Amino acid sequence: MPTTSRSLIVAPQWIGDAVMTEPLLRRLHARGEQLTVGALPWVAPVYRAMPQVHEVIEFPFAHGGLQLKARRALAKRIAGQFDSAYILPNSLKSALLPLLAGIPKRIGYLGEARIGLLTHRLKNPAKGQRPPMVAFYSALSGETDLDADRPQLQMPADVVAQALTELGLQRGAYHVFAPGAEYGPAKRWPARHFSELAQKLALPVLLLGSGKEAALCEEIAVAANAGRPGACVNLAGKTSLIQALCAIAAARSVVSNDSGLMHVAAAFGVPQVAIFGSSSPLHTPPLSAEASVLWLKNDPAYQPPLDCAPCFERECPLGHTRCLNDINPARVLQALQVG
Structure with missing residues (x-):
């Protein structure tokens, strides 16, 4: 044309x-x-x-x-x-x-x-x-x-292969967690939940994020590795964005908050679980058939109902952050449908 x-x-x-x-x-x-x-x-x-x-x-x-x-x-x-x-x-x-x-x-x-x-x-x-x-x-x-419309990303095979070699990874041999959310803690699933989930998975977990999220990811890795040595590798702030994109594209699955890397995983069509708290998947969902969304606001079995959600606040105005704290790791593991 x-x-x-x-x-x-x-x-x-x-x-x-x-x-x-x-x-x-x-x-x-x-x-x-x-x-x-x-x-x-x-x-x-x-x-x-x-x-x-x-x-x-x-x-x-x-x-x-x-x-x-x-x-x-x-x-x-x-x-x-x-x-x-x-x-x-x-x-x-x-x-x-x-x-x-x-x-x-x-x-x-x-x-x-x-x-x-x-x-x-x-x-x-x-x-x-x-x-x-x-x-x-x-x-x-x-x-x-x-x-x-659904977003689609395509990374050239040679670029992915080079990035995996640089990071010492093999395609499909790891999971990715993206525990950060630039907006604030009301969008972040608790670190202790990420650690517990990593211990339940058979494959190792890569923690991806910016340098600002390195301390959060290190907290997750230390707790996870204490329960299962080798459960987590903290790469937050240690990769280029190209390397992070390639690592996501080649992952077995991705678990994230409502964040930019959530949308990256969806656009690559990687199996994923997206965890929502203060924000709404009605506005910015992961647009992928491979995505599972967990949001207690639209769960009729969750009581008492989350009338406060979505609040779109950086921190929970009520001080309890039930919308995230009450999503337990076993539920995310079930949504992943992996071992």
Whole structure:
């Protein structure tokens, strides 16, 4: 199919959001658009697992501030290269680069006084009326039937093989736990539960996460290995994102909270159990036939009912975090259906 236009995708800054943009990119590629994704360095590897992406540009930006000097310099470098830009974040600063680069068609949602920055504007739904995130992003394509989309990631076989060799792993010979959740403790299944679950599994467990989650993962590993030596290996903060993606793609199964790595596992089609607490799987579920979701809010057998969920708070306002504490390891093991 001949290329009809060259498009710049301004990516969101979170891994889970990046995964959920894949169906949009697949739609754009299918109608002949050549896609270049501009992403922050900690998100860029996700787009390298999307075959429809022609090129990935790592943005030299940091959190906070407009950083106009850096944006102007990059805009000058890419000027004249693109016909369209899809601005996926809702921030003002994310829409500046396409404007400065003179990209004629700039598509995005209204937000943060962006009327003058966008040429094609979609009304931003109210927070309580926003559709699931995949449909929210896919709507920027202007197409319909958005509910049928499921994110898909594909890592080249040689890249996976190299990463497994670097990490000393064999495909399917381990489980992955992702115990972190950037948002806060009200989204994290207790460390003691992860440790107990690791002791019940026949295969070893890799603990994946960022450097910020290294201490949490070490707590899990120490407790698990005390009960069953070799039960856990803590790799939090010790892998590149590419290595972590490959480790997930080749895992026997994945257990996680509602996090970016949960969406990665779903997009690779890995058997997984996703544990929800303060957030809701009605909005950001793992979109995979291989995923099992545990959420006490929609369990009629759980008493007393969790009328407080989902609260979407960083910490439990009531101080008990029943929504996570009361999901026991045996229940997760049953949902995994593995030994």
